[in-house]
Amino acid sequence: MLLQFQETGSIADISSAIYCFKVATLLIPGNHQNMPAYLSNLGNALSRRFERTGDLADISAAIEYHQKAIELSPKDNVNMPLWLCNLGTSFSIRFKRTGDLADISAAIRHHQKAVEITPERHAGMPKTLCQLASSFLSRFKRTGDLPNVTTAIEHYKKAVQLTPNGHADTPKMLANLGSSLLIRFEQTGGLADISATIEYHQKAIELTPDGHASKYIDCNNLGNSFLKRFLQTGDLDDISASIEYHLKSTSSIPEDHVDLPMMSTNLGNSFLKRFEQTGDLVDLSAAIDYTQKAVNLAPEGHADMPSWLGNLGNSLLTRFKLTEDLVDISTAIDIQQKALMLIPEGHVNMPSLLNSYGSLLSARFKCTGDLADISAAIENQQRAIELTPEHHADMALWQHNLGDSLMSCFNQTKKEGDCQAAALNYRLAATQNTGRPTARLHAARRWARCLLVLNNEEALHAYSIAIELLPLVASLHQTIHNRHKQLFDISDLTSEAVAMALLLQRNDLALEWFEQGRCLIWTQLNQLRTPVDLLRHHDAGLAERFLAVSKALETSGSRSETPWQADSTITQHIAVESQVRLHLKLAEEFEQLLANVRSHPGFSDFLRPPKTASILSRLPAGGPIVIINLQKATCNALALIHGADDPLRICLNNFSYQKAELLRKQLGYHLTCEKVRLSDSAERAGRPAVHPDRAGLHHILRELWNGVVWPILEALGYSSPPVHRNRIWWCPTGPLAFLPIHAAGIYNPDGQVLGSCLSDFAVSSYIPTVTTLLEKVNNTANLTHRKTRLLLLSQPNALPYAPIPGTVIETRVVRGRMQEADIEVILLEDGEGTKNRVTEEMGSHGWVHIASHASQHPTEPLKSGFYLHDGQLELLEIIRQQIPRAEFAYLSACQTSVGNDKLTDEVIHLAAGMLAAGYQGVVATMWSINDQYAPKIAENFYGCLLQEMKDRGVHRLDSSQAAYALDDATRTIRANLGDSEHALLTWVPYIHHGL
Structure with missing residues (x-):
């Protein structure tokens, strides 16, 4: 019946087993040789029923029976290790219920003695080692002494090694090993531990038959593992997996099971963490419901009650931050106070509860301004730090939270000492060697801002730490997709740090930070290809x-x-x-x-970030590079000039982040209106409502000219249009990245005045980072001997968009011009343009011209791509290509240079993807292009390159002349169409990226 209970979990089965064992002890003499075995079996059955019901009388009786069994057995009894293990396990089980340290010490003592007297190759040794390891883990959970975890892991690993393949105990041993590694991960943050934890728990589930009574605990363990990894990496797949496994565990366990409160609170925690990431109110409601259920179901005096109360308090705090309902925060504070009253001194969870209590009080202070709350918050958070081991993975988070409370106090009292104390705690958090990188980075940023309040130039050091932490937040341990997600909330950090360096006249540092913090994912990719x-x-x-x-x-x-x-x-x-x-x-x-x-x-x-001197020494001679750093408080340009010893700072006092954002909105509205106007269904679909920010392209380009471009040209010494126009490579940030700087100027539909637009002074190109351009310059020499091979792709009918017949005209015109010049061309049209064929041909053709539909994914930029005959060729697929012959790409499609507004500093668009794939230069578009004029612009572009090839007497196209060719092509269109709004919309979207 005991074995049947282990399969079914039925109380009736275990109660019947206990009855039978009791009868057996009564039917034989007290000195019978089998009495110890009967007593031990009875103790085991009572322990199992206690684990099912939580009745303390059962576990106390179990301990008495096990002790009696040992007393009645000779010391050399072959079963003595088993009797000792059973007694130790009963002490350990009672400890988990009561938290009495004397019980767990007794458990370890008996388990150690059992191991000592058991031969290593004995069949029972693996189980004995597991029980000893489990006791060490239980003591750690009470005391926080990390060597207990290390010892437990060693014993579990040895037990797994000694267990034969296919043994029935293997799943449980794997699960135990996984749980011990999870505990060490919570202390140290080592990703190897959490990865191994998930592996062992998955194997345990795989090896456990469906319907087995232990299945629920295996699912719970795996759910916890995914939750813990999510907290470290922020991967939404992990939190989804966590919730699903916790749901499986709670749905498969009986309603009256003693473990249901523990499982409910774990499920509630997972829902809470997903809400914090997604903002879905359904998740928040579920979090509160499940954590409340755990508290309601828990028996009075349960050792885990403080933790369960703390989880409920955290859920209510989250809802308070959303609603500012003082009932929630007051209830949460009362709950947390009760948890602190119940938890024993020295408990490993005490720092966590103290930190949470402080956060609750700090949150209420922000709403009420009661100084008693913030004083108590600071006191409790300080105590949490004092009780936490120095290198604990949560130390940075505790210090960060204390810094927040001190700053909240400073904001009301204006006492400089509070701000200084906050800065100290932020510094300690930022410079921790362990802990979540995001917590450390946010602490570094707030440390810098504290120092700014104190007028302390050490803010530069704080920003330096923050920039250094960026690669840890989006580390190579994650996929590119997840690295981008990690940067969503901190995409403006680099601009903020650069602005501070410029304010303190550290132009060199500003340049280095810009290069180190911008386009982090592209930089990592280039490093792997070094x-x-x-x-x-x-x-x-x-x-x-x-x-x-x-x-x-x-x-x-x-x-x-x-x-x-x-x-x-x-x-x-x-x-x-x-x-x-x-x-x-x-x-x-x-x-x-x-x-x-x-x-x-x-x-x-x-592979270290380049220094300013190294960057300046490798600048191209063709013209300056201009970085425009747009930040909420300031707007500056940093010009890098060939031969100059230092970067040149240019203050753009008549421009601002707010103006750039307004111009961007105006451009978006204007393009929407133009799209409706060009369609023949304006009346049917309804025109866009009149918007107060409406402005035409003339206005937008004039504002860019007056506020950005002309001040930069003046600072560069371009007072009048030169005879030979130089290049300017633009590297804009923030909303400016979505605006056509290259076309800035004062345009008059009745006739253009020389010197009133940027193209009169220089030919413009865009680059993601300075380093990107320098790498392209270095690669130029490797391309001069290669024969030009052009891949033309025409997809006029790619679904799901309407046909674009102009692409057929465009690609055939280009092919004709190339063939006249004896340039090798392959044309893929319609059904020939499959994803496999296109990527294959890109590998053998240095030049590619894509005429198709394209789209920018609004939330997952790596899913942006070109529409081909058999589906979308995504940006992720493009950057995977390390094309050895890549030279130039012409992207005749809509919005191929539109980035993601949440990741402007990462420059994630199709054009940048082509640069990352190895292309030296790219022609792309900032918005939808005119199908009527696209063929003519392409023809003019290639015509200019072919003429340049002929003038030089060479037999290959030169991609370094592409920017000039595009400038000439758009000038030709302007000469024919004039400078009306419609004409500007035709050529302005075309831009050049790269060398």
């Missing part, structure tokens, strides 16, 4: 291994991700998780190899 020729001469083996790991890591990081599917099998989930583990292993090896490379003489700066 040539190692010099390293190969120094250490060929290290160079080859570095290349191999870099390539494998790039492949793993750029893999396509499908949302977590609840209806997938556990085997399918294990397969997905194996990719995660491989990726993590590769990332860790890459970091080790990088450290190894840097330890070699002459390689200390390998």
Whole structure:
């Protein structure tokens, strides 16, 4: 019946087993040789029923029976290790209910003695080791002494090694090992531990038959593991998996089970964390319901009651932040106070409860202004820090929260000491070696802002720490897709830091931070593709291994991700998780190899961010690079000029972030109106409502000229149009990245006045970062000997959009011009333009011209792409291509240079993707283009390049002349159409990126 209970979990089964065991002890003499076995079995059955019902009388009786069994057994009894284990386990079980340290010490003592007297190869050794390990873990959960966890992991690993394949206890042992690694992860934040945790719990579920009574706890353990990894990485797939497994565990456990409160609170925590990420109110309601259910179901005096109360308080705090309902915050504070009264001194969860209590009081202070609340908040948060081990993974979060409370106090009292104390705690949080990178980065940013309030130039150091933490927030341990998600809330950090460096006249630092913090994902991709020729001469083996790991890591990081599917099998989930583990292993090896490379003489700066002197020494001679740093408080340009010793700062006092945002809205509205006007269904669809910010393109370009471009030209010494126009490479930030700087000017429909627009002074190009351009300059020499091969792609009928017949005309005109010049061309039209065929041909053609529909995905930029015959060729697929012959791409499609407004500093659009794939230059579009004039612009563009080729007497196209060719092509269109609003909309969207 005991075995049947283990399968079914039925109280009737275990009660019947207990009855039978009791009768057995009564039917034999007290000195019978089998009496210890009967007593031990009775104790085990009572322990099992206690685990099911929580009745303390059962577990106390179990301990008495086990102790009596040991007293009646000879010391050399072959079953003595088993009797000792059973007694130790009963003490451990009671400890989990009462929290009495004497019980867990007794458990460890008896388990250790059992291990000592058991032969290592004995069949019972794995189980004995697991029980000892479990007791060490239980003591850690009470005391927080980390060596207990390390010891437990060692014992669990040894137990797994000693267990034969296919043994019935294997699932439980794997689950136990996973739980111990999860606990260490919570202390140290090591991603290897959490990855291994998930692996072991998944295997335990896979090996456990459906319907088995332990299935619910396996699902709960796996749900907790996904939740903990989500807290570290922010991957929404992890929190979705966590919720699904917690739902499985709560749905498969009886309503009267003693573990239901624990499982309900875990499910509530998962819902709460998903709400914090998505803002879905359904998740918040579920979080409160489940955490409240846990408290309601828990028996009085349960050792975990303080933690469950704390979880409920956190859920109510989250709702208070949303509604500012003082009932919620007052209730949460009362609940947290009760939790603190119940938790024993020295408990491992005490710092967490103190920190949460402080956060509750701080939140109420912000609403009421009661200084007693903020004083109590600071006191409790300080105590939480005092009780937390120095290198605990949550230390940075506790210090960050204390800094927030001190700043809240300062904002009301204006006492400088509070601001100084806040800065100190933010600094400590930011400089922790452990903890969530996001918490540390936010702390660094707030540290810098505190120092600004104090007029302390040490703010530069704080921003430096924040910039250094950016690669940790979006680390190579994650896929490209998830790295972008991590940057959503901090996309303006780099601009803020650069603005501060410029304010303090550290132009060199401003440039270095700009390059280090901008286009982080592209930079990481380039690092993985870095040539190692010099390293190969120094250490060929290290160079080859570095290349191999870099390539494998790039492949793993750029893999396509499908949302977590609840209806997938556990085997399918294990397969997905194996990719995660491989990726993590590769990332860790890459970091080790990088450290190894840097330890070699002459390689200390390998893949480190470039210094200002290095950047300035490699600038192209063709013209300046102009970075425009747009920040909420200031607007500055930083000009990099060939031959200059320092960057030139240009203050744009007549322009602002707010004006750029307004111009961007005006442009968007104007383009919408034009789209409706051009359609023949304006009356049927309804025209857009009149908007107060409505302005035409003339107005927008004039504002850009007066506020941005002309002040920069004056500072550069361009007082009048030169005879030979130089290049200017623009690198705009914020809303300016969505505005046509290259076309800035004062346009008169009746006739253009020379010197009133940018194109009179310079030919414009755009670049994501300065380093991107410098790399393209270095690559130029490798292209001069290559024959031009052009891939033409025409997709006039690609679904789901309306046909664009102009693409047929465009590509055939271009092919005709190329063939006349004896340039090799391949044309893929309609059904020939499949994703596989296009990517294959791109690998062997240095030039590509794509005439098709394109789209920018509003929330997931890597899903932007071109529409081909058999579907969309996404940006993620493009950046995977490391095209050895890539030279130039002409993207004759709509919105191929439109980035994501949440990640403006990452420059995520199709044109940037082509640059990342290796192309030297790209012609792209900022908005929808006119199908009528696109063929003519393309014909003029290639005509200019062919003429340049002829004038030089060479037999290949030169991509370095593409910017001039596009400028000439648009000038020709302007000469024919004039400068009306309609004419401007025709040519302004065409822009050049790269060299």
